[in-house]
Amino acid sequence: MSFVGAKLTGKHDEYRVLQQLGSGGMGEVYIVSSSRGNFVAKISKKDPVSMAKLQYEIEVLSKLNHPHVVSYIDSGVIGAVPFLVLEYVQGFNAESFRLQKKLDELEAKKVVEQVLLALDYIHSLGIVHRDVKPKNLIFSAELFPAKLIDFGTSTYFNRAGVREIVYSPGGYTAPEQYNGLSSPQADIWSVGALLFYLLTGQPPQLAMPGYPTQRYPAPPDPGMFNREVSEETRLIVMKAMSWNPGDRFLTARDMIFALEGEKRRLPSDVPVLEVLGEEIPLDTPVVRFGRLAEDSDQTGVGFSKIDPMRKRVVVEKRGDIMEIRVIDPYKWISRNHFEIFYKGGRWYIKDLGSLNRTAVQVEGRLVEVWRGRGVESQPVELGRKAVIYVAYGSASSQTPYLVLSFRIGGGAE
Secondary structure, three states: OOOOEEEEEEEOOOEEEEEEEEEOEEEEEEEEEEEEEEEEEEEEEOOOOHHHHHHHHHHOOOOOOOEEEHHHHHEEOOOOOEEEEEEEOOOHHHHHHHHHOOOOHHHHHHHHHHHHHHHHHHOOEEEEEOOOOOOHEEEEEOOOEEOOOOOOOEEOOOOOOOOOOOOOOOOOOOOHHOOOOHHHHHHHHHHHHHHHHHHHOOOHHHOOOOOOOOOOOOOOOHHHHHOOOHHHHHHHHHHOOOOOOOHOOHHHHHHHHHOOOOOOOOOOEEEEEEEEOOEEEEOOOEEEEEEOOOOOOOOOOOOOOOOHHHOEEEEEEOOEEEEEEEEEEOOOOOOOOOEEEEOOEEEEEOOOOOOOOOOEEOEEEEEEEOOOOOOOOEEEOOEEEEEEEOOOOOHHHHHHOOEEEEEOOOOOO
């Protein structure tokens, strides 16, 4: 059924459907017009899965406001199915653009830095895109502004207990995501794969024998297909696409600094904990992490009802103890969840008897740091960098509620 010529009545305006742009497994995409100009409308198919997906995308995008994320305009229902109205970004998706024009290294990095700025923003709100790939990036012939689109498969990476596998062909999906584990580091992988494609015109899977089930000998090297790529950029791509999430850039911001040639921002011996986009230098020997008590505590799933403009991380020092508390109205994070401490020249982590568990990805291993509710765990050494998974239900393979990163030294190596 075509909606061309139909009228869409949204929450804020009315729109006339002008022409169809495309269709997919979940619905159809149209150009629509109102008194304010032209926009794009996504109209769901009638099946429950498609409608739920679009409703979820509406929920996510309505909370976002960033120059490199496609803008939410309006939403509503037509014929019992939801529709979403978005800004009309005129230009090309990165795949079609790259098929027509070769990008030099600086141009490719310019595009990718814009994607990383978008990811840095959404990760700070607890959202993982999960499907960063050339087709989901639109930009003009001038390569600016680049806009990240299609949030239908995104997730709050704090939807504890929700295990959903999202993947795309070509090597743009991190290997652990095939097992249902979504985190900011999975998006970092996808950006590395995007940069690989922009530099070479080839999907990165061509350089990964055995992917995604078998670990390959080395991360894909864009220099295999383009000898003009500098060694610095080759190493950035390879680091972003390391098999082990803990070997990748721990944050989108780290990768931006690497692309811009800035390797360090803090002294090499200063430990840093990254929490919801905030980098917190750990200048006390004991750091305790947990939920901030609030009168508005409620039960549910995810951070979806939290105001994105509200500060959600509170840091207090009490003598030689630093307390880091996050606002979690759904109480998946325990009041005293885990502790990081310095002993004998090394940093360790231990679970403080949390309800929903702690795990850590360090030196290629995923280690559960949890012995039971109300039981303090044995300490696990963090090394110089680690990814910390907070609250993930009954198994460490499930999507964690919150993902933190620990590193010694604040730079992107």
